[in-house]
Amino acid sequence: MRAGAAGIRAAIIDLDGTMLDTVPDFEAALNGMRAELGLAPITQDTIKPLVGKGSEKLVRDALLLDWDAARVDAAFEDALAAYQRHYLAINGQRSTLYEGVLDGLAAMRDQGLRLVCVTNKPIAFALPLLDQKGLTPYFERVFGGDSFAKKKPAPMPMLGACAALDLSPSQVVVIGDSSNDAEAARAAGCFVLTVPYGYNHGRPIQEINSDGIVSSLLEAAALITAHNQTSK
Ligand SMILES: O=C(O)COP(=O)(O)O
Ligand SMILES: [Mg+2]
Numbered sequence: 001m002r003a004g005a006a007g008i009r010a011a012i013i014d015l016d017g018t019m020l021d022t023v024p025d026f027e028a029a030l031n032g033m034r035a036e037l038g039l040a041p042i043t044q045d046t047i048k049p050l051v052g053k054g055s056e057k058l059v060r061d062a063l064l065l066d067w068d069a070a071r072v073d074a075a076f077e078d079a080l081a082a083y084q085r086h087y088l089a090i091n092g093q094r095s096t097l098y099e100g101v102l103d104g105l106a107a108m109r110d111q112g113l114r115l116v117c118v119t120n121k122p123i124a125f126a127l128p129l130l131d132q133k134g135l136t137p138y139f140e141r142v143f144g145g146d147s148f149a150k151k152k153p154a155p156m157p158m159l160g161a162c163a164a165l166d167l168s169p170s171q172v173v174v175i176g177d178s179s180n181d182a183e184a185a186r187a188a189g190c191f192v193l194t195v196p197y198g199y200n201h202g203r204p205i206q207e208i209n210s211d212g213i214v215s216s217l218l219e220a221a222a223l224i225t226a227h228n229q230t231s232k
Pocket of ligand 1: 014015016017051052053054055058118119120121122152
């Protein structure tokens with residue numbers, strides 16, 4: 001990261017694929033929905049590259065595997081409602097924290113960074129999930145995919161989070177697993193770090209334009225400390 005005079009004061013952290021491996025929850029909810037529609041189950045390998053652009057797109061893509069667009073459109077409202085019902089029933093039960101998440105969040109907090117979670121997950125799914133995994137106390141604010149008029153990769157959620165913090169985007173680093181996070185961060189003027197273990201629509205993380213790839217949130221915390229020391 002280039003040294004900037006102001007230093008980094010806050011981190012905006014993504015949820016799915018960055019803090020939690022939620023694909024097993026998506027599998028249960030999507031297959032619950034598909035069973036109601038008479039469709040066969042799909043695997044985690046099929047689901048993984050579909051995650052990242054919010055519930056509506058995920059449900060649509062999970063139906064387009066079998067049906068044409070007109071049939072998906074006709075069934076969409078009921079399918080989305082079924083998916084939401086299944087997801088809320090199992091939310092978090094099969095999801096696991098990635099290594100270094102709790103230590104990384106603690107290290108960021110201990111160096112005085114303010115933390116915000118910005119996810120494309122609906123806020124009604126994100127809040128109980130963060131709670132269940134012990135993550136809520138780290139975050140000053142949480143914004144979901146339905147908290148703003150546009151989702152990532154639009155810059156709006158990042159700009160909204162920076163405004164809520166009363167910080168300039170140049171004082172904020174976004175940490176995420178996908179092009180959605182990186183494009184939103186770049187367009188907003190934030191720094192961006194990526195983790196290589198998430199989903200990124202099945203594409204290599206190296207394809208993303210970022211300020212660095214970190215193996216864990218703990219490594220991200222160390223990099224931010226180093227950045228802020230050189231910008232003093
Ligand atoms: O639910 C999604 O589509 C992805 O959510 P994320 O923004 O936390 O990766
Ligand atoms: Mg993600």
